[in-house]
Amino acid sequence: MASASLPDSPLLTSAKIVIAGGFGVGKTTCVGAISEIPPVNTEAWMTAASETVDRLDPGIDKTTTTVAMDFGRLTIGPDLVLYLFGTPGQPRFWPMWDDLCRGAVGALVLADTRDLAASFPAVNYFEQDSDVPFVVCVNLFDGVLQHPLDDVRAALALPAHVPLTACDARDPSSVARALLTVVEHAMSRTPRPTAGALAAR
C-alpha cells in the first residue's frame, strides 16, 4: 500500500533480532552483510582506548571492537522494518544486554570454532537469563566448516531443543538463512492465532 511509506502512517511496525556471541566472532560483519544502512556503531571511538583491555589472539587480525550500540536495518515490507542489534561483546557491557533483548523476536548467537569458549557466556545468558528464543550459529571463517555441528553442539553443551546452524557472516544470503532459522524457531515457540482471534482483526 502506497500510504504506508508516508511518515504519518500509523501502520509501521518494527521487529528486532539480537546478534550475540563472544568477542571477535563476527557480529558486526554479520550485521553489515545484510543491513541496508551502514552498521551504526562506535568502533572507531573504541579502537585506541581499549587496546590494552581487549586483547585478541595474535592469529586474529581484529583491531577494533564494538563498544555499545551496533545495529543495522532491513526493510521487510512497506510497513515492516527489521532491526539487527549486535550485543557488546565484553562482559563489562552486560547490563546493556537486557535492554537490547527486550521485545526481541529472537537471538542469533554466533560462535567461532577456533574459540568456542568466547561464546559460552552468550549461550549461558540466553539459556538461563532470558526468554528470548535463540539459535546458535557457527560463523564459517574462510567459508569452511572445521568441525561437524554435532561436535560443536557437544562442546557447547547445547540442549537438543536449541537449533544449531552455520553461516558465512560475510554473505548476505547466508546471513538471511541464519536469521530465517531464528524466526522459524521463534514461530515454533509462539502459539498460533486461533480462528476467533483472526476474525477479530
Added chain:
Amino acid sequence: MPLRYWKVRPYVLTAGRTRTRTPLLVHTLVSVPYYDAVFAAGLLPEARSLYENARRAARSVAELSAVCGISLGVTRVVVDDLAATDRLLVHSDHDNVDFRLLERLRDGLRKLA
C-alpha cells in the same frame, strides 16, 4: 562570560528523569506526524535535532540516538516528552511478538535467502 567550555549535563536535558511514560525500546519507531517549523525553531538543540531527524521517515530510537549523537537514555526521555504533546508519533511496539509478525518476517527473509 566566555562560552568556550560550555556544556550541558545529560540530567539537565532530562530534568533528572531516566524513565519514560511509555516503554521506548531501542527498535521502537518514531516519526513526525506533521512538521511544524515554528515549533522546531523553539526547541532546545537536542530536542530539535531529534525532531528534525525523525521528520522525513520513521526512525528507531537507537537510530535517532546514533544520528543525533545523543545518548540512548537522553534520547528516550526527550522523545517521550515530544510524544506526550503529539509532536512525535511512537509507533506501537510488539512487546509480545505475535505469530502474524513472525510469518511476515519469515516470508521477507526467504526472499533474501
